[in-house]
Amino acid sequence: MLTNVSFSLSAGGILVLRGANGAGKSTLLRALAGLTPLAAGVLKWDGEDALHDLPSHAKRIAWLGHLDAVKPALTAAEHVPLAALAPVGLTAYANLPARLLSAGQKRRLAIARVAAAGKPLWLLDEPTTGLDSASLTRFAALCESHRQGGGMIIASTHTPLELTGVSVLSL
Amino acid sequence: MKTLILRELKLSLRHGADTTASLLFFIIAGTLFPFALGPGPTTLAAIAAGIVWVCALLAALLPLDRLFGADFEDGTLDLLLLSGLPAYGVAFAKMVIHWLTTGLPLLLIAAPLAIMLRMPAARVPLLLLTLLPGTMLLSLLGTLAAAITLGARRAAVLMPLITLPLMIPALIFGAAAITSPHPAAALYMLAAMLCAALPLAPLGAGAALKAAAE
Numbered sequence: 513m514l515t516n517v518s519f520s521l522s523a524g525g526i527l528v529l530r531g532a533n534g535a536g537k538s539t540l541l542r543a544l545a546g547l548t549p550l551a552a553g554v555l556k557w558d559g560e561d562a563l564h565d566l567p568s569h570a571k572r573i574a575w576l577g578h579l580d581a582v583k584p585a586l587t588a589a590e591h592v593p594l595a596a597l598a599p600v601g602l603t604a605y606a607n608l609p610a611r612l613l614s615a616g617q618k619r620r621l622a623i624a625r626v627a628a629a630g631k632p633l634w635l636l637d638e639p640t641t642g643l644d645s646a647s648l649t650r651f652a653a654l655c656e657s658h659r660q661g662g663g664m665i666i667a668s669t670h671t672p673l674e675l676t677g678v679s680v681l682s683l
Numbered sequence: 684m685k686t687l688i689l690r691e692l693k694l695s696l697r698h699g700a701d702t703t704a705s706l707l708f709f710i711i712a713g714t715l716f717p718f719a720l721g722p723g724p725t726t727l728a729a730i731a732a733g734i735v736w737v738c739a740l741l742a743a744l745l746p747l748d749r750l751f752g753a754d755f756e757d758g759t760l761d762l763l764l765l766s767g768l769p770a771y772g773v774a775f776a777k778m779v780i781h782w783l784t785t786g787l788p789l790l791l792i793a794a795p796l797a798i799m800l801r802m803p804a805a806r807v808p809l810l811l812l813t814l815l816p817g818t819m820l821l822s823l824l825g826t827l828a829a830a831i832t833l834g835a836r837r838a839a840v841l842m843p844l845i846t847l848p849l850m851i852p853a854l855i856f857g858a859a860a861i862t863s864p865h866p867a868a869a870l871y872m873l874a875a876m877l878c879a880a881l882p883l884a885p886l887g888a889g890a891a892l893k894a895a896a897e
Contacts, residue, residue, distance in 0.1 A: 547761055548897050570765040579758025585697035 514540055517553075519681055521666065523632075524659045526675060529668040531683035537668035538578065540683065541635050544666060545573055574629035576636045580622040584611030588621050596628035597621075599654055601647065616642040620650075627654050634658060636667035649674065684768060687776045688783075695784040701746035702784050709742035709789055713796045724801040731800035732810055732861035736854055738796075739789050739814060743821045744846060746785055747829045748839045750777055755833055755895065764896055771889030778826040778885065786818030806861055813857040813866075816873045823877075823884035824849045830891035852876060 514536040521527050529537040542548040544555060546566045555562045562569045588597055589606040597603045600620040605613060613621065619642045626634055634655075640648055652674040655665055659675075667673075695702065716734050720726055754760040763773045793814055794807050802810065828845040832838040853876055860869035 542897075545761075545765060547764060567767055567769050571767045573765055575761060575765045577758045577761050579756075579761075581758035581762050583694060583757070583759070585694055590693070 514543075514683065517681075517683070519679075521664050521679075523662040523664065525679065526655065526659060526665045526667070526677070527679045527681055528673070529666065529681050529683060530670075531668075535683040537683055538637050541637050541666065541668060545575055545635050546570065572631055572633050574626040574631040574634045576622055576626050576634070576639050578637045578641070580618045581625075582610045582613070582618045582621055584609065586610055588613070591621055592624045592628045596624045599627060599657075600624045600650055616644060616647060619643055620647055623651055623654065627658070632663050634663065634665045634667070636665065636669070638669055639667055640669050640671040640673075643671075684772055684776050687763070687766065687768065687773070688779055691776065691780040692783065695780060701749060702788055705742045705745045705785050706788055706792055708745060709738050709792060710796060712738040712741065713800065716800065727801040728803060729862075731797055731802035732806070732813075733858045734800055735793050735797050735802075735810060736814070736817065736857050739793060739818065740821060740847065740850055740854065742789055743781075743785050743818060744825060744843050746781070747825045747842055747846070748832075750781055750826060750829045751833045751892065751895075752829075752838070760892065760896055764892065769889065770893045771885040774826060774830060774888035774892060775885040777829075778822045778888070781826055782819055782822035786822050790814050790818055809861050809866055813860045813870065813873060816870075816877045817853050817857045820853050820873070820877050820880055821846070821850060823880040827884045827888045827891070830888035830895070833891065833895040 517540060519527060529540060531537050539548060543550050546563050546569050550563065557569070557572065562572075582591065587607050587609055588602050591610065594603070594606055597606055600623055602617060602620055602624065605617060610618060610621065619639070623639060626636070626639075640651060643651060648671065655673065655675055658665060713734055716730075717727060720730075751760065754763060764770055766773070768776070790811060794811060797807050797810050798804065825842070825846050828842045828849075829838075831845060832841045835841055853873060856869040856872040856876075860866040860873070863869060
């Protein structure tokens with residue numbers, strides 16, 4: 513159970529959740545997404561209770577859980593628009609069934625889906641799992657681009673990101 | 684919802700094994716009865732409607748455990764619940780998918796099976812007329828059961844235990860409509876059950892999906 517968690521995030525902000533395994537990082541992210549109900553407390557968006565209307569709240573969120581949500585039978589291009597594959601370096605694999613992608617490539621595909629969603633808030637649960645150093649750089653560039661567009665990111669990760677101005681919430 | 688249905692249809696077509704398995708089960712199970720009861724046309728014709736109905740119910744159960752199971756295991760369920768559709772909308776889309784990929788093919792293949800079981804040709808349209816709401820009901824109630832048992836250790840066992848008792852009224856009225864000289868009353872009952880399940884089953888399944896995702 514998480515208690516006494518309080519933070520605010522404004523446009524262009526990035527919040528990294530840190531904590532030991534089982535500290536509640538994933539639980540907090542799921543609660544912020546509205547997937548796990550809050551036992552107490554409130555999540556406000558522009559001063560309004562964000563979780564009051566979950567379908568509307570969902571339209572603000574691009575979600576990346578610790579599972580990739582990649583369908584083996586679909587190609588990469590069937591998961592996301594073709595243009596979204598370039599920033600994660602998957603253009604060459606566009607027409608390959610996802611079952612043939614490596615774990616890291618599936619993670620990149622999942623990141624591409626988040627970036628292509630065009631939502632203001634990215635909620636990312638261990639987004640860098642399985643990524644090589646080149647992919648980490650691409651991921652950081654995507655985050656920077658999202659932030660410069662006024663987007664917000666809340667991510668749990670143990671990997672140091674090549675980003676500046678990152679707020680950290682320790683659980 | 685249209686996008687979700689089209690995507691799920693594409694996935695179902697790529698994974699044609701579920702539909703094929705249901706159809707093969709339906710045909711094989713229906714074919715076993717003449718071997719057990721003998722090929723006498725009078726005996727078979729008298730029970731053909733019941734055989735087709737029961738086989739269709741059992742066949743339609745087969746793909747239910749993968750209806751949400753695969754999405755639950757690979758994380759897609761979270762994305763579906765965050766798609767902006769209410770949870771009952773997601774559940775309803777899955778019900779539509781189940782009917783399109785299982786109920787409808789069973790409906791199409793029911794006529795040849797019924798004729799093979801010596802059902803009088805004049806009664807076959809009535810059989811299909813009862814199976815139309817019957818398979819839809821099964822998709823609604825089966826999806827509800829699939830959502831309720833999502834994440835349970837013995838989901839595949841629990842699902843028929845929940846679905847089949849709920850389908851007994853539909854089975855009674857469906858089979859009765861075909862053999863009764865006045866089928867309208869039984870058909871109205873089937874339609875009434877469908878009308879009741881149409882709003883209630885997605886609501887229940889949606890709530891179960893949200894509970895499973897927690």
